[in-house]
Amino acid sequence: MGRKITVATSTLNQWVLDFDGNLERILESILEAKEIGATYRTGPELEICGYSCEDHFYESDTLLHSWEVLLELLTAPLCENMLIDVGMPVMHKNVVYNCRVVFLNQKILLIRPKLVMCDDGNYRETRWFTGWKKLRQIEDFHLPRMIAEVTRQTTVPFGDAVISTRDTCIGYEICEELWSPYSTHIDQSLDGVEIIINSSGSHTELRKAYIVRDLVKSATYKCGGCYIFSNMRGCDGQRVYYNGGSCIALNGHILTHAKQFALQDVEVTTATIDLEDIRSYRNSKRSFAILGASSPNYPRVVIDFSLSPEHDTTLPTAVPIDWVYLSPEEEIMQGPACWLWDYLRRSGQGGFFLPLSGGVDSSxxxxxxxxxxxxxxxxxxxxxxxxxxxxxxxxxxxxxxPSNPNELCNRILVTCYMGTENSSKETKKRAASLAAAIGSYHMYITIDKAVTTVLEIFSSVTGLFPRFASKGGCARQNLALQNIQARLRMVLSYLFAQLMLWARKRPGGLLVLGSANVDEALRGYMTKYDCSSADINPIGGISKTDLRMFLNYVKDKLNMAIIGDIVTAAPTAELEPLKDGALAQTDEEDMGMTYAELSVFGKLRKQERCGPYSMFCKLVNTWSGVYTPDEVAEKVKHFFRCYAINRHKMTVLTPSYHAEGYSPDDNRFDLRPFLYKANWSWQFRAIDKQLNYQASVKKSSSRQLNKKIDSIRIRTAVHV
Structure with missing residues (x-):
């Protein structure tokens, strides 16, 4: 009797509606799995059509083309004698389900629909799919005629079932079912399922890579068994980046895993396991054995196929490994880089254009x-x-x-310092030094003439000429003069992006890169349609604090001394006149809060789901050693006023790499209004009432303390 099997999980960089490319990558993963000796292959969630089709799932074309790709797989000689499952949308009784289709030798064995949908954060699955509600039940699914002609099947099982081979039993979870409070792998394991397959579309966030590992290890530690987790890699046409990390676990240990970030479109991860290790592990867990004896049965699809070779005693089995994660700095260095590569190669453009100011963000x-x-x-x-x-x-x-990164960067990236009379020599020098260090094609231009021309147009109509506050202008004039500089930089960025390759005698155009961080977006500290408005933004989901950490990491790793000067310089927009040749404007002074405080506000607002009052109640304790309750109240009120009046800017936020759980991007992730009552009258009154209450309690406590002191003094005097 065979006991050792080799299984394969695929990490694929699929692309929405790219049926040709998706099919090619699936076939390549099957080929690689076969060459390694695997008899089972699985892949990511909805790998045939791409996970992020969204409202394209409403189109019958998406369903049709998915079946056409499946037909290609069924008839491919490469797929013979291997048990395979693939992900695609399937309509059953006029309801569309997110499914895994399991097939072997031109026969569809089972269509297993997803039971639990994901609807938080970046996900809206119930908008397009319905969860299968008939647990441990199957129905007959009538195959499309083009499939039935090949498989010679009229109907196949559809529902919550497992596959029983000659040597083992295989069950399925799909992505969110692993995260669910009531995961199906427990009931499946108790009913004798030894291998659990999970096909996922899980995105990356900073410091979150450990979650999948812990969930998979926990699933197999409690119940024993082999857990095969497959995840997508790449942007899939979205703001999020699916971070790979496909893995195989056995009895609470990780045996192998795929890279988190890589440029590979296909990465196949395999492991050889001994089925007897599962059986002995489970039998030694007496609570498992007792519960398993009374466990309800799953419908079993029985097939005459064995995953293990007949003589397998010499096959070496996989051993547990330590999964070493990337640091947040490494995640920033690799994740957005892979996202940019996906976007560049699939957009048909010839490189990037970046306004480089010499500050932390653009650098x-x-x-x-x-x-x-x-x-x-x-x-x-x-x-x-x-x-x-x-x-x-x-x-x-x-x-x-390409022979080296600097030489390639010179062809791929055009950087430009767009100076004005308000720009300092220091920022210009830092931008030029960084460009030289990385090899970008760098330019310096002055935009004062363009600014003056625009202002003269306004003056010719109104007879007025605005002035900066430092020269006698009001706040409105001062802000308008700053904004026109920022917006002209955006206009010039797109001009140069469209024509620089023409000037360099190359075909195509350039993608304009943005460089506003997540904290500035949260606060609204950016000009609408300024140079933060771009085609894509690699740092739009990353905090200023993390960016500084990233820069220090790169400085040491790549030995770039100029980065040290960039990190230590005070962040500034350089949109107001210099004072005696020196900066008179800093970001944190303009914002009325520090970047560190902004991160705290962002996490409380989004991740802790705090309104103004709840935020005050939390921070009055957290910041008690730094600020008085009155100061905390004013900071919270200032944040929410700024947040309210600037929320409209999130509707036009440049598509950014999603990296932070408090991102304010309302286009996909942060579904909140963009028109608020900016004085938050009811909420701020609640804060004031709490302040008054705390003050009265403090005053009362002080009086009681004084009375106790007086009482002690009197008793002491009498005793004496």
Whole structure:
């Protein structure tokens, strides 16, 4: 009797509605799995059509083309003699389900629909799919005619069932079911299922990679068994980046896992396990055995197929490993870089254009592009023909092979310092030094003439000429003069992005990169349609604090001394006149709060779900050693006033790499109004009442303390 089996999980960089490319990547994963000796292959959630089709799931075309791809897989000789499951949408009785389709040798064995939908954060699955409610039940599914002609089947089982082979039993969870408070792997394990397959579309956030590992380890530690987790990699046409991390676990230990970030479109992870290890582990858990004896049965689809070879005693089995995670700085260096690569190669553009100010934010964007170039060169040197093909197509040079990151960066990235009379020599120098360090094609331009021309148009109509506050103007004039500089930088960015490759005698255009961080978006500390308005933004979901950590990491890793000057410089927009040649404006002074405080406000607002009153109640204790209750109240009120009057800017926020759980992006993640009553009258009164109450309690406590002291003094005097 066979006991050792080799299983494979696939990490695929799929793309919404790219049925040709998605099919090609699925077939490549099957080929790689077969070459390694695997007899079972699984892949990511909805891998046939792409996970993020969203309202395209309403279209019958999406369902039709998914069946057409499945037909290609069923008839591919490559798929013979391997048990395979793939993900696709399936309509059953006029209801669309998110499904895994399991097949073997041109026979569909089971269509297993997802039971629990994901509807939080970036996900809205119940908008398009319905969860299967008939637990441990199956129904007949009538196959499309084009499939039935090949499989010679009229109907196949559809529902919550498991696959029983000659040597083992296989069950399924789909993504959210692993996160659910009532995960199905427990009941399946108690009913004798030894291998659990989970196909997922799980995105990355900073400091969150450990979650999948802990969930998978916990599932197999409690119940024993083998858990095979498959996840997508890539942007899939979205703001989020699916971070791979596919893994295989056995009896509470991780055996192997895929990379979190990589440029590979296909990564197959395999492990050989001994089924007897599962059986002995479970039998030793007496609570498991007792519960298993009375466990309700799952419908079993019995097949005459064995995953294990007949003579397998010499097969080496996988051993547990330690899963070492990337640091947050490494996640910033690699994740957004991979996201940019996906966007660049799939957008048909020839590179990036970045307004480089010499500050933390734009420098971080530039260094992420440079990190992308490093990863591309490394992949090419390792023989990745697909990456090399993409580079040549992007640059319009069929003979080009990148030799080093700086040389590639010079072709991919155009940086430009857009100076005005309000710009300092220090920022100009820092921008030029960083550009030289990474090799970008760098320019310096002055936009004062454009600013003056626009203001003269206004003056010719009104007879008025606005002035900065430092020169006698009012606050409205001062703000308008700052905004026109910022907005002209956006206009010029798009002009240069469209024409710079033409000037360099290359085809195509450039994608404009934004560089506003998540804290500035939360506070609204940006001009609407200024140079933060771009095609995509690699740092739009990252905090200022994390960006500084990232820059210090890159400085040490790549030995770039100029980064030290960038990190230590005070953040400034440089939109107001200099004072004696020095800066008179800093970001934190303008905002009325520090970047560290903004991160706290953001986490409480989004992740802790706090309104003004709840936020005050939490911070009055958290900040008790730093601020008085009155100061905390004023800071909270100031934040919410700024948040309210600037929330409208989130409707036009540049699509950004999602990295932080308190992102204010209302386009997908943060579904809140953009028109608020800015004085928050009821909420602020609640804060004031709490302040008054605390003050009265403090006053009362003080009186009581004084009375006790007086009483002690009297008793002491009498005793004497």
């Amino acid at each position: 971080s964007s530039a260094l992420i592009v440079y990190s992308m170039c490093r990863m591309v060169v490394e992949s090419v040197q390792k023989g990745d023909s697909k990456v090399l093909s993409d580079v040549r197509r992007i640059l319009g040079d069929g003979e080009y092979t």
